[in-house]
Amino acid sequence: MVSLLLTAPVAFAAPKANLVIIFADDLGYGDLGCYGSPVIRTPNLDRMAAEGLRFTDFYSAAEVCTPSRAALLTGRYPIRSGMCGNRRVLFPNSKGGLPPAEITIAEALKGAGYATAHIGKWHLGIHEGSRPLDQGFDRSFGLPYSNDMDARADLPRGASGSPNPPHDGWNVPLLRDGKIVEQPADQTTLTKRYTEEAVKFIKEQKRRPFFLYFAHTFPHVPMFASPAFKGRSRAGIYGDAVEEIDWSVGQVLETLRKQGIAKNTLVFFTSDNGPWLIMGDQGGSAGLLRDGKGSTWEGGMRVPGIAWMPGRIKPGVTAQLAHTMDLFPTAIGLAGVKPPANVVLDGLNLAPLLFEAMPLPERPFFYYRGDQLFASRLGEWKAHFRTQPGYGQPKLESHEPPLLFHLGRDPSEKRNVSADHPDVLAQIQQAVNAHQSGLVPGAPQLE
């Protein structure tokens, strides 16, 4: 009996780590102090970056909202779930949504005993099977879709991009566990109320590991901020909204510290896509990256990415390529859960990079616009097969040979060097062929 005990496999597995994902909406690569913004003050995110790992080359998996969120929660390119297409995102009159068969991070972790909460924007469907409580979340508090949807019929054109948008201009409801608690939602206090909800959820988790998916409504237009933040930023109401999100991040991290669980909680901060540049002063900045939301230029999909877990993650900056689809494998790794059977996952567990500063294997990244592959990156090289500006009256151009940029020497994608590097183009083409050869697109959900 004694020897049995001595030779038995270790039964004392490390405690399952908690996971908090904080997801901003339309926040650009250049909109935080720690990413070079000279005008928006983000002391809490700057501190999070200084204490954690800041990614220079972190990507959202899509150029707009709905597909980006689907990819983050499923760990899969949106084309696999059908959550992308010509209409670009879900609208209140859309019939589709995240298919029930898709497995979200929440579902995977719930199976391992995690408490799960969604706070903030959803935008993955309003019909049965696609809503937060149908997709693995124990509770949910937030908006079912974007804050500029369901506009009042007499709303003047351009109101959503106004520096002073009308309070009651959009009839979007605030839902708790699927039930309307306020309509229209009072958007001026949304960030504050989301934050109170997040702090409360974290404090309530005493015995169980937890997963909090905190998806902010801002800085997506129309732009609102609480009275405590309105009029405070040099960057106008856009800066006010980002500075309030920064405050919110500070509240979440401080709660984790005070509860004594910071060392056992991975917090990841990122954005769903680049800045919505056609909104002018309310559109944010991609810094030195080209274009913004809606495009497959770097500004559309490369976003801030900050990982924090004090004592576990060594502070630093990494140029390793990583993306939101890595968060699913990373999450199940933290929980000690096996990957779901018969599901193609497109990401990697980031644990070796986060906790041991080991480089990730080189892998290609694919930039989709809707359900079309527009570009691909391999190492420092990025090839564009097609290009199209994010918004406005976008002219689609096909490129043969593809445009080729070196993202190290030319991060703004200004100097096409494809004529000099046919070998690189051939390598990227090979990666694209391998990606597409076994790909089974999901039934389109956005049409």
Ligand code: MG
């Ligand atoms: Mg967005």
